[in-house]
Amino acid sequence: MTKQVRNTAAKTAVMEMLSQSSTALSHGEIYQSLAETCDRVTVYRILDRLIEEGVAHRIALSDGTVKYALCEQCGDGHHHAHSHLHFNCVLCGGVSCLEVEIPHVQLPRKYKMHDVSLVVNGLCAACNS
């Protein structure tokens, strides 16, 4: 039997927060906004669980920073595809999932591609004015 899922106040709060946010959030940002209401470790575990449940996904920026975003923000809800790029605004720091397909990349002979991570750094629409 598959492990059952329980909805807790902390988990709901994290999801609510990710859902409200226009930008992907780091563990630290989430933990701080939840100020005192739950433990650091709990936030890590909730995020891990959300990812395992397919509700959220991890985004590693080009400097190594890790952010989290809900998956609905990055697909049409119907077919869930993770082959989209992530945009990191160097001005406001915002990180967002763009509905842009990752172009096909040709690898050298014998290489086998599993998945691709593409992060674009630049100015977002709001900051580029």
Next chain:
Amino acid sequence: MTKQVRNTAAKTAVMEMLSQSSTALSHGEIYQSLAETCDRVTVYRILDRLIEEGVAHRIALSDGTVKYALCEQCGDGHHHAHSHLHFNCVLCGGVSCLEVEIPHVQLPRKYKMHDVSLVVNGLCAACNS
């Protein structure tokens, strides 16, 4: 006047190591191989300096891990371009610069692209047999 550059034993050792290695190396890997011969912090500072000098570059993998590689390995030596992709083998863990141009990506209106980071995870030629 621009800050002068000094070649020290530690710096030479790090460069030698990166130059010999077929894969990009993390700070930890470099530090361990240098075992006891110099401080942890020194390795960080040497790597920062190599990057500032344009000799090496940083590679952030899709899980947030950071690796370092010499720049000569990732260009033809003549024109130095950093718009190439990095390959991370999920089997041997090797990380290498591939001489493959990053395909053009079309961003939504008003977005301004500065630079792109593209990491492909999969099986390298050696592991894919």
Next chain:
DNA sequence: CATTTATTGCAACATAGTTGCAATAATTTA
């Protein structure tokens, strides 16, 4: 309400990266 067990808090640990400062040593200059 009682049972089951997923989730949490806490302590403790591991790794990654940064900063200040005094000591050291690579270059430059005399």
Next chain:
DNA sequence: TAAATTATTGCAACTATGTTGCAATAAATG
């Protein structure tokens, strides 16, 4: 070659990030 300059290093101390074990807590189910 010896002295002066200052880039580099070692060390201590600190912050940030992430993980694990275990006992206590609290969802869900009946």
